[in-house]
Amino acid sequence: MEIVCKNCNTSHFLSDDRIPLETKTGKCKKCSAPITVLGKNAIGSIELSLTHSIQRLNVFLKS
Numbered sequence: 478m479e480i481v482c483k484n485c486n487t488s489h490f491l492s493d494d495r496i497p498l499e500t501k502t503g504k505c506k507k508c509s510a511p512i513t514v515l516g517k518n519a520i521g522s523i524e525l526s527l528t529h530s531i532q533r534l535n536v537f538l539k540s
């Protein structure tokens with residue numbers, strides 16, 4: 478996955494097997510600003526909430 482530093486817009490590439498389970502804060506290699514690395518669990522919960530939103534939309538459309 479690609480992580481972009483919000484401070485200097487430098488892209489950092491993180492291979493999928495190096496993504497932590499929990500969300501962690503890393504440091505930008507260029508400007509040392511803290512960068513939030515979304516963990517696999519966090520990404521999963523985002524997908525879950527998205528699915529819930531779609532389900533709610535379906536219920537809304539049917540009624």
Ligand SMILES: [Zn+2]
Binds near residue numbers: 482486
């Ligand atoms: Zn930076």
